Amino acid sequence: MDKVSSLRPVLITGAGRRIGLALALDFLAREQPVIISYRTRYPAIDELERAGAQCLFADFSTNDGIKAFATALLQRCSSLRAIIHNASAWQAESPGVAHEDTLAAMLQIHVTAPYLLNHLLEPLLRGKGHASADIIHFTDYVVERGSDKHIAYAASKAALDNLTRSFARKLAPEVKVNAIAPAMILFNEHDDAQYREAALNKSIMKIAPGEKEIVSLVHYLLESSYVTGRTHAVDGGRPLR
DSSP: OOSTTOSSOEEEESOSSHHHHHHHHHHHHTTOOEEEEESSOOHHHHHHHHHTOEEEEOOTTSHHHHHHHHHHHHHHOSOOSEEEEOOOOOOOOOTTSOHHHHHHHHHIIIIIHHHHHHHHTHHHHSSSOTTOEEEEEEOOTHHHHOOSSOHHHHHHHHHHHHHHHHHHHHHTTTEEEEEEEEOSOOOOTTOOHHHHHHHHTTSSSOSOOOTHHHHHHHHHHHHOSSOOSOEEEESTTGGGO
């Protein structure tokens, strides 16, 4: 049995929709046990439970909520194959919201939650041998470019990108730690034709590839015995425009 199909569960945070949901369903189809966290009970949570996923409520907006989730998980299982930090929020600076509140919210979900969970759940990742467990952080293309409309968001994802290298150093060689930095993977249903055309023209590949690109990369990282401490861009060649 290969490392990805181990009986140890994969934890995916924020897996109620989009990329997190696609990853959870793909693992379950491969008979890989999955634990997911959710804050909003989207209809897909019922689907995941029917497919065999363990679905746990989590509120990462407070440190107590993060710690409560970790405690519940430590009581529920003795080992994890991987932690995939997918939970995210895309909050722009906006009138009527204090800048410090926007920054605090973005740092809480993108930095504090992964930072605390990696520390608190470290015992579940250790003890299975060389490169036997993984942590994957989802960052963003804007880490490289910056954003004038989502400044706090970009800064928080940049901090998460740095955590990737620090935890890779801390946890090697038992645990590999990598980041995935996507850009325009899939559209929302309400995106109009004009927006879609403009978004596609930002890359040299000019497509929205869908979740399969991320799913394939996740499996590559989990199956590797050597790749760690790196950020893997999935951006259609945007920096080459």
